[in-house]
Amino acid sequence: MKNTNKSKLINFIIILAVILLLIFFNWWGWLTAPKSLVFWAARPVIGLFQAIDKRVSVPWDFFITLKDLSQENANLMSENKRLFGENSRFKETARENEILRQQLNLDQPAKQKLIMASVTGYSLTSGQYLLINKGRTDGVAVGLAVVAANNFLVGRVAEAADNFSKVLLVTDGNSSVNALTQDTRVNGAVKGNHGLGVTMEMIPIDAQININETVLSSGLNDGVPRGLVIGRVIGVDKKANEIWQSAVIAPAAEINNLEQVFILVNWKEF
Amino acid sequence: MICPVLRDASSSLAKINMRFFLLILGSILIVSLQLTWLPKLAVLTITPNLILAGVLAFAICQKEEKNFWWAMIPILLFDLLAGRPFGVFTLSACLMFFSLELLSNIFFKKNDLLALLLLAVVGVLFFEVYQFLLVEVFSIWRLIEPIKLSVFYFSVALPIKVFYNGLLSLLGLLIIRKSQLLFSHGQIFKIK
Numbered sequence: 001m002k003n004t005n006k007s008k009l010i011n012f013i014i015i016l017a018v019i020l021l022l023i024f025f026n027w028w029g030w031l032t033a034p035k036s037l038v039f040w041a042a043r044p045v046i047g048l049f050q051a052i053d054k055r056v057s058v059p060w061d062f063f064i065t066l067k068d069l070s071q072e073n074a075n076l077m078s079e080n081k082r083l084f085g086e087n088s089r090f091k092e093t094a095r096e097n098e099i100l101r102q103q104l105n106l107d108q109p110a111k112q113k114l115i116m117a118s119v120t121g122y123s124l125t126s127g128q129y130l131l132i133n134k135g136r137t138d139g140v141a142v143g144l145a146v147v148a149a150n151n152f153l154v155g156r157v158a159e160a161a162d163n164f165s166k167v168l169l170v171t172d173g174n175s176s177v178n179a180l181t182q183d184t185r186v187n188g189a190v191k192g193n194h195g196l197g198v199t200m201e202m203i204p205i206d207a208q209i210n211i212n213e214t215v216l217s218s219g220l221n222d223g224v225p226r227g228l229v230i231g232r233v234i235g236v237d238k239k240a241n242e243i244w245q246s247a248v249i250a251p252a253a254e255i256n257n258l259e260q261v262f263i264l265v266n267w268k269e270f
Numbered sequence: 271m272i273c274p275v276l277r278d279a280s281s282s283l284a285k286i287n288m289r290f291f292l293l294i295l296g297s298i299l300i301v302s303l304q305l306t307w308l309p310k311l312a313v314l315t316i317t318p319n320l321i322l323a324g325v326l327a328f329a330i331c332q333k334e335e336k337n338f339w340w341a342m343i344p345i346l347l348f349d350l351l352a353g354r355p356f357g358v359f360t361l362s363a364c365l366m367f368f369s370l371e372l373l374s375n376i377f378f379k380k381n382d383l384l385a386l387l388l389l390a391v392v393g394v395l396f397f398e399v400y401q402f403l404l405v406e407v408f409s410i411w412r413l414i415e416p417i418k419l420s421v422f423y424f425s426v427a428l429p430i431k432v433f434y435n436g437l438l439s440l441l442g443l444l445i446i447r448k449s450q451l452l453f454s455h456g457q458i459f460k461i462k
Binding site for chain 1: 316361
């Protein structure tokens, strides 16, 4: 019995030493190759599971939303007409803006360089992360903004291995992005709320925010350019005896159903 | 002519290699499942953790000898792929395994359902406590933000985690027991 306990203790100490050694290796970046190897080995299996999931979930989701389909269709039609008119106006404004820039000899705005990546998995065990199939060899670096289509902010790169990266989602409690409201130009910090939603905090109590107003990134964070769409204000929490108020934001990106994302690599403010 | 001792040695080496290969394959399958399908079962963003449940089941099963090195493979694969920062999950799982084994040897001699249930609950709590402490340590070096202990965590997140992982670990235990015949003469553990 004593011998068994002694051997268990020795085993425990050896295992602990090995783990600490691995943590030390990771600290120095020596585990990049094993990480890439594991991702390379798991990638086909992950792909297979995703393909099966797609085959099952697409008909299932269709079946679930079937009863609301006609109403949703009507809503989308009216939204489409509104956006068509808005888009035509914006096109005219953009043209005017371009002509004015030429006349005033202003620099043309730099175009964003995007890297397209596929979402290979979600890790929700210790924080809200998603795994993407692009890494350092593709030009991905820690801190870069990750967006869905239409410049909807998804999160920021938290860790980049050679062939994959981990993206910290905006809904994570550790995520903080400086933001401003589009119409009222009120500044604040957008923080995740246990993965359940997003809250805009540090808003001065006397500031006026409108419901349904769009919230954009203010560009004060490194790696996150100005003007990325974070979400829309759906509620305001204002208490008379406090100096700050907060706003509940509905994220613009459908974070749980992402298949492709874009990493903003080369952007310049103008 | 091959010496019988050498032949036996090479045969047992081949068996171990085969087992190792199967374990790696199984671990990759489990890790992939954890990253793709399990998030779909999330309740208020809390997902069941297959790897944690597996280690928990392995820790509470009544065996004479357990080789934790075999459990290390899926844990390490998961941590390498999805852990952040690397080491928190592995260390928490390892500490949880040994604490639970010690606890089960001291306090839970009887192998009844209530004891197993209690062990599963205590195991998840051990894991959460170790994870919290390790994140606090890692946050000193700014590798991760410290966990904010909120009302939501205690009243919603923790009970769901205990329920999900405890249930999965009991299921894992059932699978281990059903597969006793398969592994009883192997390297992973010996049946009492």
